[in-house]
Amino acid sequence: MEGRIRDRYSQSILDQAREAFGIDPGDIEELGGFESYIYQFKRGEEEGILRIAHSIRRIPDQIRGELDFIHHLKSGGASVAGPLLTLNEDWVAVLDDGAGDFFVANAFEKAAGKHHKGEWSQPLLFEYGRQIGLMHNLATMYQPSHPAWKRLEWDDPVHLQVGDFIPEEDQRIKGLYHEVIETTQSLPRDRNSYGLIHQDAHQGNFFVDGSGRITIFDFDDSSYSWFVEDIALVLFYAVMGQEDPAAFTAAFLKGFLPGYFSEFDLDPKWFREIPLFMKRREIDLYAVIHRSFDVENLDDPWCIWYLEGRKERLDNGIPYLAYDFEGFDLQAYLQP
Numbered sequence: 524m525e526g527r528i529r530d531r532y533s534q535s536i537l538d539q540a541r542e543a544f545g546i547d548p549g550d551i552e553e554l555g556g557f558e559s560y561i562y563q564f565k566r567g568e569e570e571g572i573l574r575i576a577h578s579i580r581r582i583p584d585q586i587r588g589e590l591d592f593i594h595h596l597k598s599g600g601a602s603v604a605g606p607l608l609t610l611n612e613d614w615v616a617v618l619d620d621g622a623g624d625f626f627v628a629n630a631f632e633k634a635a636g637k638h639h640k641g642e643w644s645q646p647l648l649f650e651y652g653r654q655i656g657l658m659h660n661l662a663t664m665y666q667p668s669h670p671a672w673k674r675l676e677w678d679d680p681v682h683l684q685v686g687d688f689i690p691e692e693d694q695r696i697k698g699l700y701h702e703v704i705e706t707t708q709s710l711p712r713d714r715n716s717y718g719l720i721h722q723d724a725h726q727g728n729f730f731v732d733g734s735g736r737i738t739i740f741d742f743d744d745s746s747y748s749w750f751v752e753d754i755a756l757v758l759f760y761a762v763m764g765q766e767d768p769a770a771f772t773a774a775f776l777k778g779f780l781p782g783y784f785s786e787f788d789l790d791p792k793w794f795r796e797i798p799l800f801m802k803r804r805e806i807d808l809y810a811v812i813h814r815s816f817d818v819e820n821l822d823d824p825w826c827i828w829y830l831e832g833r834k835e836r837l838d839n840g841i842p843y844l845a846y847d848f849e850g851f852d853l854q855a856y857l858q859p
Contacts, residue, residue, distance in 0.1 A: 528577045531620040532560065540575050540628035543609045543616035558815075559743065563633060570633040571607050576743070578624045583615050586627050588672035589742050590614045592665060592719055593631075599661040602654055604631045604740035634740050636732035643761075648778025649785075650737050655724060655757065656786030658739075659750045662718035674719055677748035678708060685807055688814035696837045700806045706799060710749065716793060720753045722746050725760035751793035754783070755800035762844055772846050780856040791853040801843040809833055 537560070541551055544566065551564040551573065559576040576586065590606040597605045606614050607630040616628040639647065667673045675681060686700050721728075721742055728741040757779070758772065765771040783789075812818065812826050821827050836843075 528579060531577070531622055531624070532575075532626070536575065536618050536620070536626050537562075539618045540573060540616055540626070543611070543618075543628060544571075544573060544607070544630050545610045546573065564630075569607075572604070572631045572633055572740070573628065574630070574743075575618075575626050575628045577620070577626050581627060581743070583617055583627050584669075584671045585674065586615050586629055587669070588667055588674045589745055590629060591668050591672050592674065592745060593742055595665050596658055596661050599657070599664075601657050601661060602736060602738045603658075603742075604634045604738055606631055631740060634730040634738035635736070636730035636738065639726050639729070639731050643775060643778065644735075645778040646735055647731065647737075648775060649782035650735060651729075651757070652779035652782030652784075653786055654729075654737050654739060654782075655721075655753055656783035656789075658721065659718070659753070659789070660787040662720065662750070663714050665719055675746050677722070677746045677752075678704065679746075682746065685810045685814070688810040689806070690813055693834065693837075696806065696809065696834070699802075699837060699840070700810075703799065703803045703806065707803065710796065712749075716751070716790065717749050718747065719745060720748050720750060722748060722752065722756065724753055724757055727760070749793065749796070749800075750787070750789055751796055752800045754779075754794075755797040756804055758797065759801050759804050759843065768844055769846050772844065776856050780853070784853075784857060791851060794848050794851040794853070797848045798842055798844070805833075805843045806837065809837065 538548075541548065541564075544564075546564045546566055550566070551562050554561045554563055554572075556574075558580060559574050562573040562575075564571055564573055581589075593603050593606055596603050608614060609616050609630075614629055618626040618628060620626055683704065686697065686704075689697050689700060721739065721744070723741065723744040724739060729737045729739045731737055758775065761775055762768045762771055808829060812830060816823060816826055818826075818830065821830070
């Protein structure tokens with residue numbers, strides 16, 4: 524959490540948000556959150572998730588756009604955690620932060636099940652791929668319900684500000700970041716390859732119930748980008764910590780891609796761009812950690828692990844994942 528957001532947050536903000544959604548004080552529990560404050564709650568027989576973000580990150584219409592997209596996906600049959608209304612039948616509650624800006628509260632259905640941990644079964648991978656493919660299919664038919672609710676493009680200046688947090692001494696990484704952005708901007712865009720995506724659909728952002736059904740949530744980063752970026756980022760996080768990333772990738776895609784292509788027919792040529800999108804996320808995370816934490820006094824275990832040797836890897840142009848995407852043969856993954 525950015526310090527300037529932490530400094531403006533208070534119990535009063537939480538109480539106003541809670542009251543807007545009709546949540547009793549004893550029926551809410553903090554879950555944490557990296558860029559927003561996240562709580563779980565009960566409202567009668569209903570269970571939900573309350574998110575309180577700051578306008579530094581998202582203005583109300585951007586959040587309405589996120590919720591509008593989720594509503595579109597859910598209406599089309601995708602398994603996503605849908606938005607809940609305030610007592611005034613709005614999707615958001617805008618709360619003055621006392622410093623000229625505001626917090627924005629909204630709520631979602633609580634997804635059934637729990638986080639996936641352990642081995643990836645083939646049925647789970649198929650369902651994971653199927654849900655991502657279905658979301659991409661539905662995205663090709665999506666138009667915001669209000670023009671002001673249109674989500675940002677992936678390269679909107681608001682998003683590219685993250686590059687400002689790469690330390691000045693890391694000039695090679697800054698240069699690499701600009702190269703990656705320029706290369707990505709040169710890619711062609713059409714409705715069958717480019718649209719509104721989740722942009723963070725890793726295993727921390729879905730639950731699995733006892734029947735193997737996946738429910739995806741946390742569309743906070745949703746932006747207009749290439750559909751293949753969602754696949755690249757799914758893989759980016761899935762391979763983290765794997766002893767043999769290449770072997771894991773082959774097995775993962777063998778289960779994931781049949782599910783994906785059962786719902787959406789993405790041109791296989793886009794898989795050649797996976798390393799590009801992975802590199803951008805690798806640098807983004809490096810910058811975000813430097814933005815949000817005192818890296819000289821880190822106590823977050825995941826951030827410590829991620830930064831270990833990361834500067835050297837980026838400086839030396841080492842691929843995030845050593846895998847042959849250039850010679851990608853889709854049929855090899857779709858065959859039984």
